[in-house]
Amino acid sequence: MKQDMTFEEAMASLEQIVQSLEKGDVPLEQALTQFQEGMKLSKFCQDTLNHAEKTLTQMMTEQGEPVIFDKNEEIE
Amino acid sequence: METNYLTVSALTSYIKYKFDADPYLGKVFLTGEISNFRLRANAHQYFSLKDDRAKISAIMFKQAFQKLPFEPKEGMKVLVVGRISLYEPSGNYQIYVERMEPDGIGALYQALAERKEKLQKEGLFSGPKKILPRYPKKIAIVTSPSGAVIRDIITTVKRRYPIVQLVLYPTVVQGDKSASSICQNIQRIEADGSYDTLILARGGGSIEDLWPFNEEQVARAIHEASVPVVSSVGHETDTTIADLVADVRAATPTAAAELAVPVLSEELQKINLLENRLTQAFSYQLKKANQQLMTYQHSYIFEQPQRLYEGFLVKLDLYNQQLNRQFSKHIGKNKEELTQLDRRLIHLNPQPSLDRQGQQLAYLTERLQKSMEHLLVYQQDRLANEIASLDMLSPLKTMARGYTYVTDDKEQIIYSVQDMKETDTITIHLHDGQVTANVLQTRKDD
Incomplete structure (x- = not known):
């Protein structure tokens, strides 16, 4: 797995590996490598989603300063 | 009546x-x-x-x-x-x-239709539409900070995909200042460069209310944006120019939010599913390989390895037998020949002949010895006779009667007068000694 892989790349890579393994024409050693790589990718993707913090919506001020946007305050 | x-x-x-x-x-x-x-x-x-x-x-x-x-x-x-x-x-x-x-406001509709046609000809609506990233990290929202639109978007995004950062760019969405406010915010978002998606939204309204979204400068700002734009302006029936230029059009702000983000739980499920498929596919391969291995292991080659060389053993036996047979046959033949030769050899034994020859030899030897002895005696007698005769003929006896012979200084017998000359030294041999003399004179007889 590449160091600076994006989530999208990791997902695409994971899907490709699964498809390749499901075809079943990969030599066993290569299959093992792919399997390990796939498990790494899967963990990376899950971690990325699970560990991403829930964010608060921001509002960009005229001065380009992001401030927390409280929708309940603004609405009503 | x-x-x-x-x-x-x-x-x-x-x-x-x-x-x-x-x-x-x-x-x-x-x-x-x-x-x-x-x-x-x-x-x-x-x-x-x-x-x-x-x-x-x-x-x-x-x-x-x-x-x-x-x-x-x-x-x-x-x-x-x-x-x-x-x-x-x-x-x-x-x-x-x-x-x-x-x-x-028929005039407005007329203007809108004309502008749509113009921009369409320019290719602003048909240009390659950018694809929304599946997993955005940061989304810019260009809309009013008040009202149901921003609330719907935030609620929907939080429900589906709470890990994306939403940034609201408070925008005037109605009136004279609206178009420039929209353009300005789109440009700020472009300049920031950190956004994956841009949502341009406004609630429903009259054609006049939505007019800023039909402005050419807004259309161009959207068209030039490198960030993919999702638009949801007015109701589904109000198709503004902004909607036509945007990469994706949503019927409502909620729909725009749904288009912009995936559902986190579904994505996790998808990953789980992929992982399951991965494990299954791999274990299937492993099982298959294992079965193959088992098949090989249960092959008679490993179970009864002797069967590998059974055939050779049989062949070896056969060859051994053949060899023995051939060998005995060969030996038998040679033996027979040998016996015959032996027999012939015995016949040809030279011993009796040798014995006979030995006897003959002894006999002949004996005869030879006897003959030799006779011959010796006879020859001795003869020799004695001859010696006597010889003695009778000896020159010494002749010399004793007065004969001499002369030799030169080289001990060579001189036979003729011609061989001598005066003053030569000669030796005269007598029967009882020699005389050395010098020649005084030579005289040849006529």
């Missing part, structure tokens, strides 16, 4: 007939102001049309209403085309509206 009383139904039926049969009321062009309008979603619309002094009930069927390119509003001046009829159960007459358009 008896009075005939009509039933209400009969009367109403008659009045309805009057309405329906009237050539003028079949198609009425009417102008008025909308009143008592309350939008009923996905249904027929009931409202009134009025002016200063009068009012008429109006109904617009769902099919006709859905085709409206604008949203009717309370107080809006409209031009309608319809027919007048009577609704018998309530006894109300009303106008059944077939077409409706805002009064006085």
Whole structure:
């Protein structure tokens, strides 16, 4: 797995590996490598989603300063 | 004369007939102001049309209403085309509206149509649409900070994909300053460069309300943006130019949010599914390989390795037998030959011959010895005789009778006078000694 892989790349890579393994024409050693790589990718993707913090919506001020946007305050 | 009383139904039926049969009321062009309008979603619309002094009930069927390119509003001046009829159960007459358009803003529609055509020709609507990233990290929202639009977007995004960062760019979405506010914010977002997606949204409104989203500068700002733009401006029926230029168009702000982000739980499920498939595919391969291995392991080669060389053993035996047979046969033949040769050899044994020859040899030896002895005796006698004869013939005896012989200084016998000359030294041999003399004179006999 590449160091600076994006989530999208990791997902695409994971899907490709699964498809390749499901075809079943990969030599066993290569299959093992792919399997390990796939498990790494899967963990990376899950971690990325699970560990991403829930964010608060921001509002960009005229001065380009992001401030927390409280929708309940603004609405009503 | 008896009075005939009509039933209400009969009367109403008659009045309805009057309405329906009237050539003028079949198609009425009417102008008025909308009143008592309350939008009923996905249904027929009931409202009134009025002016200063009068009012008429109006109904617009769902099919006709859905085709409206604008949203009717309370107080809006409209031009309608319809027919007048009577609704018998309530006894109300009303106008059944077939077409409706805002009064006085036909010019705006005209302008919009022209501008759409122009930008279409320029290719702003058909250009390659950018694909929204599946997993955005940061989304910019260009809309008003107040109202249901931003609330719907935030609520939807939080529900589906709470890990994305939403940044609201408070935007004026109505009035003169709106178009420049929209453009300015799109440019700020572009300049920031950290956004994956841009949502441009506004709630429903009249064509005038939505007009900023039809402005050319807004269209160009959207077209030039490198960030993919999702638009949701007005109701689904109001297609603004902004919607046409945007990469994706959503029917509502909620739909825009749904298009912009995936559902986190579903994505996690997808990953889990992929992981399961991965594990299954791999274990299947492993199982397959294992089975193959088992098949190989259970092969007779490993189970009964002796079978590998059984064939060779049999062959070896066969060859051994053949070899033995051939060998014995060969030996037998040679033995026979040998016996024969032996027999012949015995026949040819030289011993008896040798014995005979030995006897012969002994006999001959004996005879030889005897003969030799005889011969010796005989020869000795002869020798003695000869010696005696020889003695008789000896020159010494001759010399004793006075004969001499002469030799030169080289001990060579001199036979002739010619071989000597005066003063030569010669030796004269007598029977009892020698005399050395010098030649005084030579004289050859004639």
